[in-house]
Amino acid sequence: MSAPIIWIVIPFISGLLTLLLLRERVSPLIAGVVASALSLIALIFPIDTALLLGSISIKISPSIQFFGRSFTLTTADGSLLAIIYGLAALWFFGTEASGTANRFVSLGLMIVALLTASIAVEPFLFAALLLEIAAMLVIPLLVPMYQKPGRGVVRFLIYQTLAMPFVLFSGWMLAGVEASPGDINTTVQAGTMLGLGFAFLLGVFPLYNWIPMLTEEAPPYVAGFLLWALPTFTVIFGLGFLDRYVWLRTSPQLSSAIQFAGVFMVVSGGIFASLQKHIGRMMGYAAIAETGLLVLAMGLQSSQVINVTFLILIPRGLELSVWALALSVIRRKAYSLRFSDVQGLARSHPMAVAAITLSHLSMTGFPLLAGFSSRLALGQELAGQSLIISFWVFIGMLGLLVAAARTLAVFVMAGENKLWELNESWMQMTMLGLGMIGLFILGMFPQVLQPLIVNLPALFDHLGQ
């Protein structure tokens, strides 16, 4: 069997079957088990290497052809696939507790499969198309049946769609640049096109206004999944570009542009988060700030660029899933996620409030929590390059801290004599509890990620070497 069939076709078909055949209560479990199994297979069985199990020899071939396009997953992709499907499993197992509709897991599996295809496809420019299809598949998740889509959803679709032609054009022009590297005009045009494409895809300042709109109007769990999945694969796609084109990697202009974009995202995300009165929007802005950190990590002129990037990416999945799940729990009880409606909920929903607080603090880089080690590492690498950028990142993180403090203050402002009680279901408590334990484990022992990260630089021929 070939790797693309295992990690692209099987999850896609599983998603489809789950949507058509399975009942509401079983589907999250099935999807979670499928994703976990795929993650374990990626960890245990190396691609393109013969493995002897008794007298049986097993070998996963790396590629297949599909309509003249090749989909290739190499040995080096193993860790990446394990991370992606491991985190996806986390999201799917949490679906039942979040009370999200059945189609989330089925469409979610299909989206992850398509996004995996985006990192496997050759020529790699077709990834832009696959990202666009994945973005379209998200729409049914965001819009309830028989309802008009909100403004955030429409804007999300517009920006993701605008990204595609820019990326495709830039790819076409980059081929020209490779042929004649001395042509400055083509180089500048290609660089600008590429920059714009990724600016739309990642939601770079000021193109991210769909994110807070979406986190305000869509179910938090779905919005959180979207904020995890799309930027994760876009970053991997972007790293592929940087790795492939030497002039992009060495261009001081592009490096400056990446740094500016990252800093703007971190600072504006942090400051806007601190000024919100809606905890859903706050999650959106925190995600923006973290995407800014990812952009900054991609722009590092250091051999540690891959390590730092994935050190941010992996905890991000956990932080967002715990945060989104807790918001879903709160949203089922409160009229809305505005401050006025969630005030004092810490005493009636302590687990959900603790999960929101810890995820938020983790995103600010609070010690002992999952996000700390990556912020520390990025801060150290940035400090070696520019103290001014480090300062602005510090300001952005400070904004997130203020937001976390405000949210917590609102949650705990209960009246006199309000007793503590647990109103979450056992399933919600289990999932939130496990998530919070995970945040602490990643915060105290980030070396547990090392087996996953250690082989990732091999994915890229030049970056991080």
Added chain:
Amino acid sequence: MLILVSCLLLFVTALALMALRVTQQTARFSWLVAVGGAMLAFASVFIWLAQMPFEFALPPWQPFGLFVNPVLFRADGLSWPIALSIGALTLSIMFTAVARPVNTNSFAWVGTLTLGGIGLLAVTADNPLTLLLVWGALDLTELIAQLASVEGSSNNEKVVTSFSIRALGIGILLWANVVSISLGSALNFQSIPAGSGVFLVLAAGLRLGVLPLHLPYSPDSSLRRGFGTALRLISAASSLILLAHVPAVGDIRFAPLLLAIATLAALYGGWMWLRAPDELTGRPYWVIGLAALSVISALSGNPLGAVAWGCALILVGGALFLATVQQTWLNRILLVGAWSLSTLPFSLTASVWIGNLGFFIPFVIAAQALLVAGFIRHALRPSGRDTLESQPGWARTVYPAGILLVIICQLLLGFIGWDGALQVGAWPQAIIASLLTFGLVWATPRFRILNPIRAHWVKNPAASRMDDIYGSAWTIYRLLERVSQAINVTLEGEGGIMWTLLFLVIFISLLTQGIP
């Protein structure tokens, strides 16, 4: 490993109390469990002396290229006295709990033991990474313990404010690390670059736990005595240990300015402490005053002095704040604390003025005299009105033992166990400070300005000033909030996409102008 043993003894005891609270709420042996654990932990800190100096490291963080420093704890001549002080304070709080009106297994006991354990880890942290992690644990523990024990929205808000300010201190220490790396080396306590020193002082200052000025408990709450004392003093000690690593005046940027600010803070803390209506109201000023003296010692190039003031803060302050029962002989024994603060030869603080203070000496001596005079005044007229009359015989013995324990530790640290023991120190300064103290003690009841009797309904002017500062901060915040709302409405409204594209064009043109 011994460090871990001491901490685990406290953590396991806290866990056992939690389990007892859930399974047997009325268990009468809970107090014995708490005291047993605290006593074993205290004894185990003494065992450190047999092996000192020694280290304990956790598995190193990976990738190695990104994380240079391991999570490392070290017991040595600087960390041991503060560790002993924390152990003694924790045990003393448990002993004196018998005299409090609410003497049952509570979150306050669990919180006190956990804080004690984390405090031990904090003072033995051997590099900024380790200290950051322990500070994080300390802050989360304090947050949970306080939220579980306070009532009312305003008090809960105070808890969050206090947490945020300490978290800001963590941020400042992280920034010190960034500055250090930009200057060419990762921050560690063995070689702190001049540019980072000022941030270390700032981080320690923010984390002293004095803001907001008063703990979110009602004045008559028994939590204010036991748990409140642990919160205030262990928090402060975990921050002051950072000062023991701050470079001296000559090696630090803005040092004279910092020294001047610290001296002003010491004078202000001493003055407010002397005039405070009672010791609990004055407790934040006690922390400010002694912490400022600790900063001054550190900046004068004398880390031993910083540690000595830290021990005095915990042990002398602990004895005073925990004493709630009116017993004349006990009140007099409390005056041993004045000796510990006197800086006279062989006292706990004998080593504090060895460094070079130059022009600031007279002001520092004045601040010290104000603090000692305030201590004597509060020791002789404690505000506590608890009684042991209704307590069984063993409780009447255990309570004074708790107070005596911290007093004995004060005397003991003057003679054994660390680099600041058996010091003659700068005795001429000590004598001048002592004479000034006696003068102040004599003058206090005679001059109204030194001893204002404030009616309880008159608002504390310091608290009122803090309210003004909070009010101004809120005004600025609301202004920014309105600006943010205007931007959001513009970008997310009907014409949002056009506005966004316009902004994008402006940014690109601005950026391309700056890039060759």
